[in-house]
Amino acid sequence: MTEQSFPAMSGTLVQPQPAVAPAPKFWRRTAPMLTAAALVAGLFGGVTGAVIASPDGRQASTSVVAQTVANQSTTDWTSVASKVLPSVVQVNVGNGLGSGVVLSADGKILTNNHVVASAGGSVTVTLNDGREVPATVVSTDPSSDLAVLQASGVSGLTPITWANSDDVKIGDGVMAIGSPSGLQGTVTTGIVSALDRKVTVPGESRRAASVSYQAIQTDASINPGNSGGALVNAAGELVGINSAIYSPASSSGEAGSVGIGFAIPSNTAKTIVDQLS
Template identity: 85%
Template sequence: MTEQSFPAMSGTLVEPQPAVAPTPKFWRRTAPALTAAALVAGLFGGVTGAVVASPDGTSAGSSVVAQTVSSSSAPDWSAVASTVLSSVVQVNVGDGLGSGVVLTADGRILTNNHVVAAAGGQVTVTLNDGRQVPATVVATDPASDLAVLQASGVSGLTPVKWADSASVKVGDAVMAIGSPSGLQGTVTTGIVSALDRKVTVPGETRRAQPVSYQAIQTDASINPGNSGGALVNAAGELIGINSAIYSPASSSGEAGSVGIGFAIPSNQAKQIVDRLS
């Protein structure tokens, strides 16, 4: 695979030169004025019809046998959302927010390091049922942009189910779940656009050093606030932690989805979790 670098881009979307890709941006933003939570479920359905002629070589004018071929292979995204939503939380940090996934019934939570890097110890999580509880940062791994939190006074949460990210294929259907712009419980769907995408995010205020990893690329819509949230397969299993997007906006502009998002693969995330826990 050709390793790609991500130089800074201007506020205008331009076509990169060969083997050069644009700069992904982390999604952490100030808390929005919006207060209503929204659930947006992407549903794929319908019947694909096809007329199949009789295989016996019937001549013109003779009766033609036809049949309708239907497809029922589309994922049941409503069922996936119902299964996974309870395993995703909103992470509140001062005037910013992100997302996280539930690791244990007693409140261990995985999120991005850049979501909590400037927390100063002031972290709360909003559970799927609307409860807001305090949380502490247990451990961080800035090099992988992952962090583990512990929510206080909770029990009976639904841990996310892990998938083997090595089995993910380009074109697989996926769902992203998180709190874009504070709209907790938002789900969007898409496909896996590429695998082993070399992503390098330059250092900034919250990160002294650049962060690099081999990412899963997806076109599922993800925006500021989705950081640390779940990217799941059609079985509702975690294949990645949403972490960065490419946006043509300048550094002073607000990043938004253009269909190029990146997630830390679940196998890598699981290794880091096992080490940090």
């Protein structure tokens, strides 16, 4: 497939399309938008985003490789959901929300930095059993878009099981779990569409540094509110932290999934967690 370029535009970029098709916009809920060599928009409802562009200001381009995927119907996704749901929480920050994964029985939580960046100290987490408990931001790493929280007064939580993301292959079945638009405990399935997709997200202010990482691309449906949630393999092990999507603007002005999502690989996340803990 021939590579196509994305013309530089003010506020919007153009998706590769046949000449006769209209060009959709890259959107992030609540405005500025993301930038990326691989095309992304943020997932956290109620926070800021950025416009997609190449880091040096030149036109960004990407190519899509067609994949023939084996039938995934033999995977017992019911069992996967039952295993992982207790390890995923909703993160509540002011008028916005995101998702997080449980790292320890006593309430250590991993989420995206952009979920809590504007928290101002006011954070709660809603556990899988419905309890809402206060939480504090323990440490953050804006350069990787990851943050660690500590939920208060909890015990006996189910920590997520880590996978080796280096073992992930294109075509592997995956499940995304989180709270899109506040619908806690939502699960969606898909496949790994690409690996090592470079994603660069500019800072949310002029003084903030951009965030870059090599992402896992998936077509599992993820939407605003999924940020910080789990992307797991068929064994229910964490392969990535959902962090960004590409989505054209809808007529209502809201962003939605079109099957192009991005996750921070679990090996990257594990390295950062070890440094932050």
